[in-house]
Amino acid sequence: MEDYLREREKEMIELLEELVNIDSGSYVKKGVDQIAAILEGEFREAGFVSTIKKEKKTGNNLVLRHQDAKDPKIIIVAHMDTVFPEGTVEKRPFRIEGNRAYGPGVVDMKGSLVSVLYAIKALALVNASAIRNVEIVLNSDEEIGSSNSRKLIEHTARNKDYALIVEPGRKDGSIVSARKGGGRYTIKVKGTSAHAGVEHEKGRSAIEELAYKTIKLQKLTKYQDGITVNVGMIEGGTSINTVASSATAGVDVRLIKMDQAPIIDKQIREICAVSDVEGTEIEVKGSISRPPMEKNSQSIQLLKIIKEAGKELGIEVKDTFTGGGSDGAFTSSMGIPTIDGMGPVGGNAHSEEEYLELNTFVERTLLLATVLTKLTAKVKMTA
Incomplete structure (x- = not known):
């Protein structure tokens, strides 16, 4: 999987640029829907089918699962909207300076959207059972509280054993084990x-x-x-x-x-x-x-699996608490082991200096794919 992702790093960055250069603020419906259409097509090529949940004022929500999936036990949640108003891209489009990519929503969380897609593509080469064990929710209103998509996330999360939320990793690379x-x-x-x-x-x-x-x-x-x-x-x-x-x-x-x-x-x-x-x-x-995303015995066990995956890849995985909210609160409050911050590493989200560390792009995508493999094996062992 690592070789596959290294070979496609340039391709991943090109898709990131395409997504970042689309205004997709929470109320820019046409932009969010454009993001959804691009991703729907990309996932279709990987054998995924989509269910579109239409919205009038905000972008449509998208649920994706493999065409052969029967009862997937892992939910991945990512959002397509940003905090930036229409016209932001024209003022400061995607750019790369050194090892960092900049642009509206580059790390929160368009980098994560690309990461999830390529984790699935990498898994398709080596572990077909893992991609059949995942259901993905791409929602359109996280930045304004997920008022429209909360029920969809909770409905999709029913009977799931694990929830992975791909908000960006913290500046020091930490994933998020608890939120306010x-x-x-x-x-x-x-x-x-x-x-x-x-x-x-x-x-x-x-x-x-x-x-x-x-x-x-x-x-x-x-x-x-x-x-x-x-x-x-x-x-x-x-x-x-x-x-x-x-x-x-x-x-x-x-x-x-x-x-x-x-x-x-x-x-x-x-x-x-x-x-x-x-x-x-x-x-x-x-x-x-x-609700808060509380660190509990269940999430600690999930965290242990993620850290083991990181160790195998030579990545030291640290976890942290943050005051910001996310959709992880909804799955956590349902009693589903939940870990957040699984996306690429970056910082300064919601600002003009938002950035993504490009050297973490492949690394975090590989970590996500490896974690999905481990969780699928865990599900099989306990089934």
């Missing part, structure tokens, strides 16, 4: 407008009320418990000389254990249940929508 969960809330305050100079006393400032709430919400952060509450966006008012009649805040919540969720939710709602500025009204919408 969390959710988002919108706080809307209604006040009473008044002229700031003529009759200020008649106004009830929604901005003032939201300022009180912001301070109280921020104080719910407890670093020692892995909980953060961040009021990340505020807007309100109509003019500088008018008491604001409305104001809105966007709140991000992160946590490390699911049993923290009802406590935080209750605290947020209690804070917003009582006005600090008399005469204002407060509305709260939102929830803890993404």
